[in-house]
Amino acid sequence: MEEEVEKEIESYENITSQVLPVCTCTCDSIAMAQISIEETPISERKQKILSTVQRTESYLREYRIPELIRYLLTMILAHLPNNPISYLEKLLDACMLFRAGHGVAPVLYENRHLEAVIKSFDPGQRGWLNGGQAQRVYTTLGLINEELIEEKIPCDVLLDTLKQTQEIELFQLLSAGTDAFNDKNNNKEY
Structure with a gap:
């Protein structure tokens, strides 16, 4: 029995001697490989492709x-x-x-769509939504709201704001990259 235990200990020692010690860092070789890759010049063809x-x-x-x-x-x-x-x-x-x-x-959403979404957030028909509900309406419709929403916002005001927001987003999309967008975006009031 003792011989078997000694053999197991020897086999364990052989295995552990093959394992890298904890304090040996192998990162240096990886870092050196990355440096040599970065120093490798990129061919003209590859530069042209990357530029394109x-x-x-x-x-x-x-x-x-x-x-x-x-x-x-x-x-x-x-x-x-x-x-x-x-x-x-x-x-x-x-x-x-x-x-x-x-x-x-x-625009994607007609008045009836916007009204239906607003009504779904106001099932008690109070006529207003709180700030969190209004923000979720924007999120549900996939619209971006950059303004701070009041604590209580009347549903009709929210409806008008949603219409205006989707029109603004569409205008910005259609005018992207044009000089007309830059001029109108700075001067246009919605």
């Missing part, structure tokens, strides 16, 4: 293209037109007219 990718990402961000595509797809899915191409053409025309200040905003 960076310019593309910058362009997409400046003009908010992904958000615009998401808006267009959301409008198609919300209305389910029989002819989506024709619908998109009309929608883009309506967007251009709105951006120019000559048309109604083609």
